[in-house]
Amino acid sequence: MADKRALITGITGQDGSYLAEHLLNLGYEVWGLVRRTSLDPMMRIDGLVHPRRRIHIVYGNLRDGASLRSALEQSQPHEIYNLAAQSDVGISFKCPDETMEVNYLGVGRLLHEAMHVNPQVRIYHASTSEMFGKTPPPQNEHSPFAPVSPYGEAKLLAYEHFVKPYRDKHGLFMCSGILFNHESPRRGEHFVTRKISMSLAKLKLGLQDDFSLGNLRAVRDWGFAGDYVKAMHLMLQHEKPDDYVIATGTSHSVRDFVETAAKVLEMDVRWTGAGFEEVGLDRNGKVIIRIDEEFYRPVEVQSLRGDASKARRQLGWSPQVSFAGLVDMMVKNDFERLARRS
Protein backbone atom coordinates (compact mmCIF):
# COMPACT_ATOMS: atom_id res chain seq x y z
CA MET A 1 0.00 0.00 0.00
CA ALA A 2 1.47 3.35 -1.04
CA ASP A 3 2.10 5.92 1.73
CA LYS A 4 0.77 8.77 -0.33
CA ARG A 5 -2.31 9.13 -2.48
CA ALA A 6 -2.66 11.84 -5.12
CA LEU A 7 -5.74 12.88 -7.06
CA ILE A 8 -5.04 14.52 -10.42
CA THR A 9 -7.75 16.44 -12.27
CA GLY A 10 -6.89 16.83 -15.96
CA ILE A 11 -5.00 13.52 -15.88
CA THR A 12 -5.76 12.88 -19.56
CA GLY A 13 -4.01 16.09 -20.63
CA GLN A 14 -0.34 16.67 -21.42
CA ASP A 15 0.69 17.64 -17.88
CA GLY A 16 -1.58 15.05 -16.26
CA SER A 17 0.20 12.28 -18.14
CA TYR A 18 3.71 13.38 -17.15
CA LEU A 19 2.66 14.06 -13.56
CA ALA A 20 0.93 10.68 -13.20
CA GLU A 21 4.05 9.00 -14.52
CA HIS A 22 6.29 10.97 -12.14
CA LEU A 23 4.14 10.25 -9.08
CA LEU A 24 3.76 6.56 -9.94
CA ASN A 25 7.53 6.31 -10.20
CA LEU A 26 7.83 7.98 -6.77
CA GLY A 27 5.58 5.25 -5.34
CA TYR A 28 2.35 7.24 -5.05
CA GLU A 29 -1.09 5.73 -5.39
CA VAL A 30 -2.46 7.84 -8.25
CA TRP A 31 -6.11 8.63 -8.80
CA GLY A 32 -7.32 10.46 -11.88
CA LEU A 33 -10.55 12.40 -12.34
CA VAL A 34 -11.96 11.73 -15.80
CA ARG A 35 -15.05 12.72 -17.71
CA ARG A 36 -17.23 10.23 -19.56
CA THR A 37 -15.76 11.43 -22.85
CA SER A 38 -12.10 11.46 -21.69
CA LEU A 39 -9.47 9.26 -23.29
CA ASP A 40 -7.87 6.46 -21.27
CA PRO A 41 -5.24 8.28 -19.15
CA MET A 42 -2.68 5.49 -19.68
CA MET A 43 -2.82 6.11 -23.44
CA ARG A 44 -0.44 9.06 -23.35
CA ILE A 45 1.96 7.46 -20.91
CA ASP A 46 4.74 5.62 -22.66
CA GLY A 47 7.51 6.15 -20.11
CA LEU A 48 9.04 3.89 -17.52
CA VAL A 49 6.09 3.23 -15.23
CA HIS A 50 6.29 0.07 -13.16
CA PRO A 51 3.89 -2.40 -14.86
CA ARG A 52 2.01 -3.15 -11.64
CA ARG A 53 1.32 0.51 -10.96
CA ARG A 54 -1.88 1.74 -12.44
CA ILE A 55 -4.07 4.77 -12.28
CA HIS A 56 -7.30 4.55 -10.29
CA ILE A 57 -10.11 6.26 -12.15
CA VAL A 58 -12.89 8.34 -10.63
CA TYR A 59 -15.55 10.04 -12.71
CA GLY A 60 -16.15 13.74 -12.24
CA ASN A 61 -16.33 17.14 -13.81
CA LEU A 62 -15.24 20.57 -12.56
CA ARG A 63 -18.71 21.75 -13.56
CA ASP A 64 -20.33 19.47 -11.01
CA GLY A 65 -19.65 19.91 -7.28
CA ALA A 66 -21.37 16.66 -6.24
CA SER A 67 -19.13 14.65 -8.57
CA LEU A 68 -16.06 16.30 -7.04
CA ARG A 69 -17.23 15.54 -3.51
CA SER A 70 -17.75 11.90 -4.39
CA ALA A 71 -14.36 11.67 -6.17
CA LEU A 72 -12.61 13.12 -3.10
CA GLU A 73 -14.44 10.79 -0.72
CA GLN A 74 -13.54 7.79 -2.85
CA SER A 75 -9.87 8.65 -3.39
CA GLN A 76 -9.10 10.27 0.01
CA PRO A 77 -6.01 12.03 -1.38
CA HIS A 78 -3.14 13.53 0.62
CA GLU A 79 -2.35 15.71 -2.39
CA ILE A 80 -4.59 17.14 -5.12
CA TYR A 81 -3.21 18.45 -8.40
CA ASN A 82 -5.82 20.58 -10.14
CA LEU A 83 -4.77 20.57 -13.78
CA ALA A 84 -8.20 20.34 -15.41
CA ALA A 85 -9.09 23.33 -17.56
CA GLN A 86 -10.32 24.63 -20.86
CA SER A 87 -6.66 25.31 -21.63
CA ASP A 88 -6.80 26.75 -25.15
CA VAL A 89 -6.37 30.54 -25.13
CA GLY A 90 -7.68 30.99 -28.70
CA ILE A 91 -10.81 28.95 -27.94
CA SER A 92 -11.44 31.01 -24.80
CA PHE A 93 -12.36 33.98 -27.03
CA LYS A 94 -14.94 31.76 -28.77
CA CYS A 95 -16.22 30.00 -25.63
CA PRO A 96 -15.80 32.50 -22.78
CA ASP A 97 -18.67 31.08 -20.71
CA GLU A 98 -17.32 27.55 -20.69
CA THR A 99 -13.85 28.90 -19.91
CA MET A 100 -15.18 30.83 -16.89
CA GLU A 101 -17.32 27.92 -15.78
CA VAL A 102 -14.40 25.45 -15.67
CA ASN A 103 -11.30 27.59 -15.08
CA TYR A 104 -12.84 29.95 -12.50
CA LEU A 105 -16.02 28.53 -10.92
CA GLY A 106 -14.76 24.94 -11.19
CA VAL A 107 -11.79 25.81 -8.98
CA GLY A 108 -14.16 27.21 -6.34
CA ARG A 109 -16.21 24.00 -6.42
CA LEU A 110 -13.13 21.82 -6.00
CA LEU A 111 -11.69 23.85 -3.11
CA HIS A 112 -15.05 23.99 -1.34
CA GLU A 113 -15.38 20.20 -1.48
CA ALA A 114 -11.72 19.59 -0.62
CA MET A 115 -12.00 21.80 2.47
CA HIS A 116 -15.06 19.83 3.52
CA VAL A 117 -13.58 16.34 2.95
CA ASN A 118 -10.10 17.00 4.38
CA PRO A 119 -8.87 20.47 5.40
CA GLN A 120 -5.33 19.04 5.79
CA VAL A 121 -5.03 18.09 2.12
CA ARG A 122 -2.28 19.79 0.06
CA ILE A 123 -3.38 21.29 -3.25
CA TYR A 124 -1.49 22.35 -6.34
CA HIS A 125 -3.41 24.68 -8.64
CA ALA A 126 -2.43 25.31 -12.26
CA SER A 127 -2.20 29.07 -12.67
CA THR A 128 -0.54 30.43 -15.80
CA SER A 129 1.83 33.00 -17.27
CA GLU A 130 -1.12 34.07 -19.43
CA MET A 131 -2.27 35.99 -16.30
CA PHE A 132 0.63 38.45 -16.88
CA GLY A 133 -0.90 39.43 -20.22
CA LYS A 134 0.31 42.93 -21.07
CA THR A 135 3.01 43.10 -18.36
CA PRO A 136 6.38 43.18 -20.14
CA PRO A 137 9.02 40.49 -19.49
CA PRO A 138 10.77 39.27 -17.44
CA GLN A 139 7.79 38.28 -15.28
CA ASN A 140 8.14 36.94 -11.74
CA GLU A 141 5.91 36.45 -8.65
CA HIS A 142 5.89 40.24 -8.04
CA SER A 143 4.94 41.29 -11.57
CA PRO A 144 1.44 42.74 -11.96
CA PHE A 145 -1.23 40.56 -13.56
CA ALA A 146 -2.86 42.11 -16.65
CA PRO A 147 -4.68 39.35 -18.58
CA VAL A 148 -6.03 40.02 -22.06
CA SER A 149 -7.92 36.79 -22.82
CA PRO A 150 -11.00 35.19 -21.22
CA TYR A 151 -8.67 32.27 -20.36
CA GLY A 152 -6.23 34.56 -18.52
CA GLU A 153 -9.12 36.42 -16.83
CA ALA A 154 -10.70 33.19 -15.59
CA LYS A 155 -7.40 31.87 -14.22
CA LEU A 156 -6.76 35.18 -12.46
CA LEU A 157 -10.25 35.25 -10.94
CA ALA A 158 -9.71 31.69 -9.66
CA TYR A 159 -6.41 32.77 -8.10
CA GLU A 160 -7.77 35.95 -6.48
CA HIS A 161 -11.21 34.71 -5.40
CA PHE A 162 -10.42 31.12 -4.41
CA VAL A 163 -6.75 30.14 -4.24
CA LYS A 164 -5.49 33.07 -2.17
CA PRO A 165 -8.48 33.33 0.22
CA TYR A 166 -8.57 29.55 0.85
CA ARG A 167 -4.86 29.70 1.68
CA ASP A 168 -4.68 33.01 3.55
CA LYS A 169 -8.04 33.02 5.38
CA HIS A 170 -9.02 29.36 5.66
CA GLY A 171 -5.50 27.91 6.11
CA LEU A 172 -5.70 25.42 3.23
CA PHE A 173 -2.25 24.29 1.98
CA MET A 174 -2.57 25.70 -1.56
CA CYS A 175 0.19 26.35 -4.05
CA SER A 176 -0.28 28.25 -7.26
CA GLY A 177 2.15 27.32 -10.02
CA ILE A 178 2.53 30.19 -12.48
CA LEU A 179 3.85 28.03 -15.26
CA PHE A 180 5.10 29.44 -18.54
CA ASN A 181 4.44 27.52 -21.77
CA HIS A 182 5.63 23.93 -21.61
CA GLU A 183 5.51 21.50 -24.46
CA SER A 184 6.35 17.91 -25.34
CA PRO A 185 5.60 15.19 -27.89
CA ARG A 186 2.33 14.74 -25.90
CA ARG A 187 1.24 18.37 -26.45
CA GLY A 188 -2.24 18.88 -27.90
CA GLU A 189 -2.04 19.25 -31.68
CA HIS A 190 -3.76 22.66 -31.78
CA PHE A 191 -1.04 24.40 -29.73
CA VAL A 192 1.46 26.15 -31.95
CA THR A 193 4.60 24.10 -31.17
CA ARG A 194 2.98 20.74 -31.83
CA LYS A 195 1.16 22.10 -34.88
CA ILE A 196 4.56 23.11 -36.29
CA SER A 197 6.35 19.85 -35.41
CA MET A 198 3.51 17.75 -36.89
CA SER A 199 3.08 19.87 -40.01
CA LEU A 200 6.79 19.97 -40.86
CA ALA A 201 7.08 16.22 -40.31
CA LYS A 202 4.13 15.66 -42.67
CA LEU A 203 5.65 18.02 -45.26
CA LYS A 204 8.95 16.16 -45.09
CA LEU A 205 7.16 12.83 -45.61
CA GLY A 206 5.08 14.20 -48.48
CA LEU A 207 1.85 13.77 -46.49
CA GLN A 208 0.93 17.48 -46.64
CA ASP A 209 1.66 20.37 -49.04
CA ASP A 210 1.54 23.39 -46.77
CA PHE A 211 0.11 24.73 -43.51
CA SER A 212 -1.03 28.03 -42.02
CA LEU A 213 -0.04 29.92 -38.90
CA GLY A 214 -1.08 33.15 -37.18
CA ASN A 215 1.20 35.64 -35.43
CA LEU A 216 4.83 34.67 -36.12
CA ARG A 217 6.13 37.50 -33.93
CA ALA A 218 4.60 36.22 -30.67
CA VAL A 219 7.34 35.36 -28.18
CA ARG A 220 7.08 32.61 -25.59
CA ASP A 221 9.28 31.04 -22.91
CA TRP A 222 8.98 27.37 -23.94
CA GLY A 223 10.12 24.58 -21.61
CA PHE A 224 9.65 20.81 -21.43
CA ALA A 225 6.50 19.56 -19.66
CA GLY A 226 8.37 16.62 -18.09
CA ASP A 227 10.56 19.12 -16.20
CA TYR A 228 7.63 21.29 -15.14
CA VAL A 229 5.53 18.57 -13.45
CA LYS A 230 8.46 17.90 -11.11
CA ALA A 231 8.11 21.49 -9.88
CA MET A 232 4.40 20.87 -9.12
CA HIS A 233 5.34 17.98 -6.86
CA LEU A 234 8.19 19.90 -5.18
CA MET A 235 5.81 22.76 -4.31
CA LEU A 236 3.61 20.42 -2.28
CA GLN A 237 6.62 19.02 -0.39
CA HIS A 238 7.75 22.51 0.73
CA GLU A 239 7.18 23.55 4.35
CA LYS A 240 4.75 26.34 3.46
CA PRO A 241 2.33 26.90 0.61
CA ASP A 242 3.27 29.64 -1.83
CA ASP A 243 3.18 30.85 -5.44
CA TYR A 244 6.00 30.00 -7.84
CA VAL A 245 6.91 31.04 -11.36
CA ILE A 246 8.20 28.08 -13.38
CA ALA A 247 10.01 29.01 -16.58
CA THR A 248 13.29 28.61 -18.45
CA GLY A 249 14.20 32.33 -18.55
CA THR A 250 14.81 32.23 -22.31
CA SER A 251 12.33 33.14 -24.99
CA HIS A 252 11.86 32.67 -28.73
CA SER A 253 9.38 33.78 -31.36
CA VAL A 254 7.02 31.46 -33.23
CA ARG A 255 9.17 32.21 -36.30
CA ASP A 256 12.28 30.97 -34.40
CA PHE A 257 10.42 27.79 -33.51
CA VAL A 258 9.55 27.14 -37.17
CA GLU A 259 13.13 27.73 -38.32
CA THR A 260 14.67 25.57 -35.57
CA ALA A 261 12.18 22.78 -36.24
CA ALA A 262 12.81 22.90 -40.00
CA LYS A 263 16.56 22.55 -39.42
CA VAL A 264 15.98 19.32 -37.44
CA LEU A 265 14.48 17.86 -40.63
CA GLU A 266 17.18 19.43 -42.84
CA MET A 267 14.56 21.68 -44.44
CA ASP A 268 15.07 25.37 -45.19
CA VAL A 269 12.43 28.02 -44.74
CA ARG A 270 12.86 31.37 -46.49
CA TRP A 271 10.35 34.13 -45.74
CA THR A 272 9.01 36.61 -48.25
CA GLY A 273 6.23 39.21 -48.22
CA ALA A 274 4.72 40.98 -45.22
CA GLY A 275 1.67 40.84 -42.94
CA PHE A 276 -1.05 38.44 -44.10
CA GLU A 277 0.77 38.17 -47.45
CA GLU A 278 3.94 36.74 -45.89
CA VAL A 279 4.78 33.16 -46.87
CA GLY A 280 7.46 30.61 -46.03
CA LEU A 281 9.18 28.98 -49.02
CA ASP A 282 11.15 25.76 -49.18
CA ARG A 283 14.50 25.56 -50.96
CA ASN A 284 12.74 25.06 -54.32
CA GLY A 285 10.70 28.22 -53.83
CA LYS A 286 7.45 26.33 -53.13
CA VAL A 287 5.09 27.91 -50.59
CA ILE A 288 4.95 25.68 -47.52
CA ILE A 289 3.72 28.15 -44.86
CA ARG A 290 0.97 30.74 -45.18
CA ILE A 291 -0.38 33.30 -42.73
CA ASP A 292 -4.08 33.02 -41.91
CA GLU A 293 -5.98 35.64 -39.94
CA GLU A 294 -8.06 32.79 -38.45
CA PHE A 295 -5.11 31.89 -36.20
CA TYR A 296 -4.67 35.42 -34.85
CA ARG A 297 -6.27 36.22 -31.50
CA PRO A 298 -8.49 39.28 -31.02
CA VAL A 299 -5.94 40.41 -28.40
CA GLU A 300 -2.48 38.89 -28.12
CA VAL A 301 -0.04 38.35 -25.28
CA GLN A 302 2.98 39.49 -27.25
CA SER A 303 5.89 38.40 -25.08
CA LEU A 304 6.47 36.09 -22.12
CA ARG A 305 9.76 35.29 -20.40
CA GLY A 306 9.73 34.06 -16.81
CA ASP A 307 12.15 34.54 -13.96
CA ALA A 308 12.05 31.32 -11.92
CA SER A 309 14.77 32.25 -9.42
CA LYS A 310 12.42 31.78 -6.44
CA ALA A 311 11.70 28.16 -7.46
CA ARG A 312 15.40 27.61 -8.07
CA ARG A 313 16.26 28.98 -4.60
CA GLN A 314 13.44 27.52 -2.50
CA LEU A 315 12.58 24.28 -4.32
CA GLY A 316 15.93 23.47 -5.94
CA TRP A 317 14.10 23.24 -9.27
CA SER A 318 15.70 23.97 -12.61
CA PRO A 319 14.77 23.04 -16.17
CA GLN A 320 16.86 20.28 -17.76
CA VAL A 321 15.78 20.49 -21.41
CA SER A 322 16.90 23.45 -23.56
CA PHE A 323 14.84 25.11 -26.30
CA ALA A 324 16.89 23.33 -29.00
CA GLY A 325 16.54 20.01 -27.14
CA LEU A 326 12.77 20.46 -26.85
CA VAL A 327 12.29 21.27 -30.55
CA ASP A 328 14.51 18.36 -31.53
CA MET A 329 12.54 15.95 -29.28
CA MET A 330 9.14 17.06 -30.62
CA VAL A 331 10.04 17.10 -34.30
CA LYS A 332 11.87 13.76 -34.26
CA ASN A 333 9.04 12.14 -32.32
CA ASP A 334 6.41 13.28 -34.84
CA PHE A 335 8.59 12.44 -37.83
CA GLU A 336 9.42 8.92 -36.59
CA ARG A 337 5.83 8.15 -35.58
CA LEU A 338 4.40 9.34 -38.91
CA ALA A 339 7.13 7.59 -40.90
CA ARG A 340 6.27 4.28 -39.20
CA ARG A 341 2.63 4.73 -40.21
CA SER A 342 3.16 5.83 -43.81
Ligand code: NAP
Ligand atom coordinates in the same frame (compact mmCIF):
# COMPACT_ATOMS: atom_id res chain seq x y z
P1 NAP B 1 -4.55 19.91 -21.63
O1 NAP B 1 -3.60 18.96 -22.27
O2 NAP B 1 -5.45 20.73 -22.49
O3 NAP B 1 -5.44 19.09 -20.59
C1 NAP B 1 -6.60 19.63 -20.01
C2 NAP B 1 -7.25 18.58 -19.13
O4 NAP B 1 -8.39 19.18 -18.47
C3 NAP B 1 -7.75 17.34 -19.88
O5 NAP B 1 -7.40 16.22 -19.11
C4 NAP B 1 -9.26 17.52 -19.89
O6 NAP B 1 -9.96 16.28 -19.84
C5 NAP B 1 -9.46 18.23 -18.55
N1 NAP B 1 -10.74 18.95 -18.46
C6 NAP B 1 -11.20 19.93 -19.28
N2 NAP B 1 -12.40 20.35 -18.86
C7 NAP B 1 -12.74 19.61 -17.76
C8 NAP B 1 -13.84 19.56 -16.90
N3 NAP B 1 -14.91 20.37 -17.07
N4 NAP B 1 -13.83 18.69 -15.85
C9 NAP B 1 -12.77 17.85 -15.68
N5 NAP B 1 -11.70 17.83 -16.48
C10 NAP B 1 -11.67 18.71 -17.51
O7 NAP B 1 -3.76 20.95 -20.69
P2 NAP B 1 -2.23 20.91 -20.16
O8 NAP B 1 -1.37 21.56 -21.16
O9 NAP B 1 -1.93 19.56 -19.66
O10 NAP B 1 -2.34 21.94 -18.95
C11 NAP B 1 -2.67 21.52 -17.63
C12 NAP B 1 -3.09 22.71 -16.80
O11 NAP B 1 -2.04 23.67 -16.73
C13 NAP B 1 -4.29 23.49 -17.34
O12 NAP B 1 -5.02 23.97 -16.23
C14 NAP B 1 -3.67 24.65 -18.09
O13 NAP B 1 -4.58 25.73 -18.14
C15 NAP B 1 -2.47 24.94 -17.22
N6 NAP B 1 -1.28 25.51 -17.88
C16 NAP B 1 -0.72 24.87 -18.94
C17 NAP B 1 0.44 25.40 -19.50
C18 NAP B 1 1.09 24.74 -20.68
O14 NAP B 1 1.93 25.40 -21.33
N7 NAP B 1 0.81 23.48 -20.96
C19 NAP B 1 1.01 26.56 -18.96
C20 NAP B 1 0.42 27.16 -17.86
C21 NAP B 1 -0.72 26.61 -17.32
P3 NAP B 1 -10.67 15.58 -21.11
O15 NAP B 1 -9.70 14.52 -21.59
O16 NAP B 1 -11.90 15.00 -20.53
O17 NAP B 1 -10.93 16.63 -22.15
Ligand code: GDD
Ligand atom coordinates in the same frame (compact mmCIF):
# COMPACT_ATOMS: atom_id res chain seq x y z
N1 GDD C 1 -2.41 27.82 -31.32
C1 GDD C 1 -1.82 28.56 -32.28
N2 GDD C 1 -1.98 28.21 -33.59
N3 GDD C 1 -1.07 29.61 -31.91
C2 GDD C 1 -0.45 30.33 -32.88
C3 GDD C 1 -0.58 30.01 -34.23
C4 GDD C 1 -1.39 28.90 -34.61
O1 GDD C 1 -1.56 28.57 -35.77
N4 GDD C 1 0.18 30.89 -34.94
C5 GDD C 1 0.74 31.72 -34.07
N5 GDD C 1 0.37 31.40 -32.82
C6 GDD C 1 0.76 32.09 -31.58
C7 GDD C 1 -0.38 32.45 -30.64
O2 GDD C 1 -1.04 33.62 -31.11
C8 GDD C 1 0.40 32.65 -29.33
O3 GDD C 1 0.94 33.93 -29.30
C9 GDD C 1 1.54 31.64 -29.46
O4 GDD C 1 1.59 31.23 -30.83
C10 GDD C 1 1.38 30.42 -28.57
O5 GDD C 1 0.08 29.89 -28.79
P1 GDD C 1 -0.36 28.49 -28.12
O6 GDD C 1 0.60 27.43 -28.45
O7 GDD C 1 -1.80 28.29 -28.47
O8 GDD C 1 -0.17 28.76 -26.55
P2 GDD C 1 -0.61 29.98 -25.61
O9 GDD C 1 0.63 30.74 -25.23
O10 GDD C 1 -1.70 30.77 -26.19
O11 GDD C 1 -1.21 29.22 -24.35
C11 GDD C 1 -0.51 28.12 -23.76
O12 GDD C 1 0.37 28.59 -22.78
C12 GDD C 1 -0.26 29.22 -21.64
C13 GDD C 1 0.87 29.69 -20.70
O13 GDD C 1 1.36 30.92 -21.10
C14 GDD C 1 -1.56 27.16 -23.20
O14 GDD C 1 -0.91 25.96 -22.81
C15 GDD C 1 -2.24 27.75 -21.98
O15 GDD C 1 -3.07 26.73 -21.37
C16 GDD C 1 -1.15 28.19 -20.98
O16 GDD C 1 -1.73 28.75 -19.82
